[in-house]
Amino acid sequence: xxxxxxxxxxxxxxxxxxxxxxxxxxxxxxxxxxxxxxxxxxxxxxxxxxxxxxxxxxxxxxxxxxxxxxxxxxxxxxxxxxxxxxxxxxxxxxxxxxxxxxxxxxxxxxxxxxxxxxxxxxxxxxxxxxxxxxxxxxxxxxxxxxxxxxxxxxxxxxxxxxxxxxxxxxxxxxxxxxxxxxxxxxxxxxxxxxxxxxxxxxxxxxxxxxxxxxxxxxxxxxxxxxxxxxxxxxxxxxxxxxxxxxxxxxxxxxxxxxxxxxxxxxxxxxxxxxxxxxxxxxxxxxxxxxxxxxxxxxxxxxxxxxxxxxxxxxxxxxxxxxxxxxxxxxxxxxxxxxxxxxxxxxxxxxxxxxxxxxxxxxxxxxxxxxxxxxxxxxxxxxxxxxxxxxxxxxxxxxxxxxxxxxxxxxxxxxxxxxxxxxxxxxxxxxxxxxxxxxxxxxx
Numbered sequence: 021x022x023x024x025x026x027x028x029x030x031x032x033x034x035x036x037x038x039x040x041x042x043x044x045x046x047x048x049x050x051x052x053x054x055x056x057x058x059x060x061x062x063x064x065x066x067x068x069x070x071x072x073x074x075x076x077x078x079x080x081x082x083x084x085x086x087x088x089x090x091x092x093x094x095x096x097x098x099x100x101x102x103x104x105x106x107x108x109x110x111x112x113x114x115x116x117x118x119x120x121x122x123x124x125x126x127x128x129x130x131x132x133x134x135x136x137x138x139x140x141x142x143x144x145x146x147x148x149x150x151x152x153x154x155x156x157x158x159x160x161x162x163x164x165x166x167x168x169x170x171x172x173x174x175x176x177x178x179x180x181x182x183x184x185x186x187x188x189x190x191x192x193x194x195x196x197x198x199x200x201x202x203x204x205x206x207x208x209x210x211x212x213x214x215x216x217x218x219x220x221x222x223x224x225x226x227x228x229x230x231x232x233x234x235x236x237x238x239x240x241x242x243x244x245x246x247x248x249x250x251x252x253x254x255x256x257x258x259x260x261x262x263x264x265x266x267x268x269x270x271x272x273x274x275x276x277x278x279x280x281x282x283x284x285x286x287x288x289x290x291x292x293x294x295x296x297x298x299x300x301x302x303x304x305x306x307x308x309x310x311x312x313x314x315x316x317x318x319x320x321x322x323x324x325x326x327x328x329x330x331x332x333x334x335x336x337x338x339x340x341x342x343x344x345x346x347x348x349x350x351x352x353x354x355x356x357x358x359x360x361x362x363x364x365x366x367x368x369x370x371x372x373x374x375x376x377x378x379x380x381x382x383x384x385x386x387x388x389x390x391x392x393x394x395x396x397x398x399x400x401x402x403x404x405x406x407x408x409x410x411x412x413x414x415x416x417x418x419x420x421x422x423x424x425x426x427x428x429x430x431x432x433x434x435x436x437x438x439x440x441x442x443x444x445x446x447x448x449x450x451x452x453x454x455x456x457x458x459x460x461x462x463x
Contacts, residue, residue, distance in 0.1 A: 030161055035227075039156060040169045042108055042223035043149060045216035047176030049115050049142050051321065052212045054284040055181045055314040056205055057135060062301040063201055064128045068289040068437055074132050075285045079417030081140040082410060086147045087255050090407025093148045094400065097238065102229030104148035104155065104403075111145025112220035119213040123206040145220060147410060151403040154394040155229065162394050163342060164335040166387040171328035173386055174379070177321020180215075183208035185315045194311060198302035204311075258404050259411075265396040266409060268458045269389050273412035275451035276350065276385050279357065279444040281417040283378070286440035288313050294438035295363045295371060316371040323379030328387065343460045346388040350452035353381020357445030361438050381448055392460045 031039075061074050089107055096103050118138035125131035153165040184204045188194040193203040232238035288310055293299050296309035327349075334340065356377025363370055390406070397405040 030158060031156060036157070036161075036165055036168050037172075038226040039152060039223055040149070040165070040172050041226075042112075042145065042220040043169050043172045044176045045112065045115075045219035046142055046146050046149070047173045047321075048180040048212040048215045048219075049119060049138060051177045051180035051318075052119065052183070052209055053135065053138060055288075055317050056184065056208070057131070058285060058288045059301070059310050059314075060123070060125065060131050060201055060205065061128060062289065063196075064125065064131055064199065066128055068286070071285050071289070073421060074128065075135070075281070076418065076421035079139075079281070079414040079421060081136060082143050082414035083418060085140050085143040086410040086414070087404065087407040088251070089144055089147045090151065090403035090405070091251055091255055092403075093151060094403035097231060097235070099231070101224075104152045105224045105227070105229065107148045108145050108220050108224055111141050111143070112217050114141035115145065116213040116217045117141075119209050119216060123201045123209050125201070143410075147407050148403065150390055150406040150410075152227075152229075153390070154399065154402045154406075156227075159395060160339075163340060163387070163391040164332065166391045166394075167328050167331040167335055170383050170387040171325055171332055174321050174323075174325025174328050174383060176215075177382075178318045178325060179321075180208075180212060181318030181321055182315050183211060185311045187211075188311060194307050195304050202307060255404065255408070258401065259408055262405070262408065263396045265459055266393055266405070268454075269393055269409070270412040271454045272346070272350075272451050272458065273389060273409070274416045275447045275454065276381070277413045278416035278420055279353075279447035279451070280382070280385075281420045282440050282444040282447070283317075283357070285420070286437060287317060290437040290440050291316075291360065291371065294361070294436075295365065295368050297365055312368070313371075316375050319372045319375040320379035320382055323376040324383030324386070325379075327380050327383040331383075331387070342388045342392050343455055343458055346384045346392075347452050347455040349380045349384030349388075350448050350455060353378045354445045354448035354452065356381070357441045357448065360441040392458065395460075 057075065058071050061071055062068075066074055093104050093107055096106060098106060101109075115138060118134050118141055122131065122134045122138065125134060149169065150166075153162060153169065157165045184194070184202075187207045188204045192207050196202045289299075291313045292306060292309040296305075296312065298305045298309050300306050331340070331345075356374045356379075359374045359377075360371065363374070390409075393405070393409055394402070
C-alpha cells in the first residue's frame with residue numbers, strides 16, 4: 021500500500037473474505053475464553069466475587085500491547101510478509117499454545133497466567149487486522165470490510181461457544197471430580213488452538229500487501245525515529261492529538277465494553293444461579309447449566325452473524341447511516357440484558373432470545389465504531405490510532421475488574437449476581453445515547 025494515501029482500488033467479496041478470515045481463529049480464542057474462563061476459575065476454587073480480579077489480565081495486556089503493536093506494524097515492512105501479517109502469525113502461534121495448555125491449569129495462578137499469555141497473544145494478532153481493512157480498502161468499502169470481519173467473528177463466536185456442548189454430545193465427559201476441569205473443556209480448547217492457527221494462516225497466505233510507495237524514504241524515516249523513548253513519545257503525542265470523533269467514540273466504547281466485560285465475567289455464575297438455580301461448581305447439575313449458559317451465549321454470536329450478513333449484502337451496494345445503526349443496536353442489546361432478570365427455570369429457553377438481542381449490539385460494536393473512526397484518521401498512522409482506540413475498550417474492563425462491577429452490584433443491588441446483567445444492560449443504553457453525539461460523516 022501507499023503509506024501516505026488511501027487505497028482507491030475496490031476488492032472483490034472473496035478478497036475481503038480471505039483478508040478477514042483470520043478473525044475466525046481470533047474469535048475462537050475470545051469465545052472460549054469468555055464462555056469458559058469463569059467456569060475454570062470457579063472449578064479451581066474461585067468465588068464469584070473473585071472473578072473480576074482474575075479476569076484483569078485480559079484488559080491490562082490489551083491496554084499495553086495494542087498501542088505498541090499498532091505503532092510497530094505502521095513501521096514494519098518485509099518483502100515476503102508485508103506490514104501486518106508478521107504480527108498475525110506471531111500472535112497465532114502464541115495464542116494456540118496458550119489455548120491448548122489452559123485447561124491443564126491445576127491452580128488459580130496458572131489459569132490466570134495462561135489467560136494473560138492468551139490475551140496478550142490475541143491482541144498481537146487482532147489489532148493489525150483492524151488496520152489491514154483501512155490499508156487495503158477505499159473509503160466506500162470500509163463499512164463493508166468491517167462488517168465482513170463481524171460476520172466471521174459471529175461465526176466464530178457461535179461455533180466456539182457451542183464446542184463444550186457439542187463435544188459432550190459426541191460422548192466426551194462433561195463431569196469431573198471437585199477441583200478438576202471436565203474433558204469437554206480440554207477438547208474444546210484443543211480444537212480452538214488448531215482453528216486459531218489454521219485460520220490465521222489462510223489470511224497470511226492468501227492476502228498480499230503492497231509496499232510503501234517510496235520504500236527508501238519509509239525506511240529512512242523509521243530509522244531516524246527509532247528507539248523506545250521515541251516510540252513512547254509518538255504514542256503519547258497521538259493520544260493527545262486524537263481526532264475529535266475518536267474521543268466521542270471513546271465514550272461509546274467505554275460503556276459498551278464495560279457491559280460486555282460484565283457479561284463475560286459474570287454471566288455464568290449469575291445465570292446458573294438465577295435461571296437454573298444451581299451454585300455448586302462440582303455438581304453435574306452445575307456443569308449442565310454452565311453448558312446451557314455457554315450455548316445460549318453462543319446465540320449472541322449467531323445473531324451478530326445474521327445481523328452482519330444483512331449488512332454485508334446492504335453495504336456492498338449502498339451507503340448506511342453508521343451512527344443510527346449503532347444507536348439502535350446498542351439499545352436492543354441493553355434490553356436483551358435487562359430481560360435476563362425476568363427469567364426462571366420454567367422460562368430458561370427464552371435466554372437465547374435475550375442473547376439474540378445482545379448479539380445485535382455485538383455485531384454493531386465490532387464494525388460501526390471502526391468504520392466511523394477509519395474515516396477520520398491519517399492512513400499512514402492507521403495502526404497506532406487503531407491501537408490507541410482499543411484503549412477505550414480495555415480501560416473500562418480494567419475498571420470493572422478492579423472492583424467497578426462488584427461496587428455497583430453490591431451497593432445498588434445487595435450483591436445479587438443476576439443484577440450484574442442489569443448493570444450490563446444499563447451500560448449499553450448509556451452507550452447508545454452517547455452514539456447520538458458522534459459527528460460521523462455517514463450521518
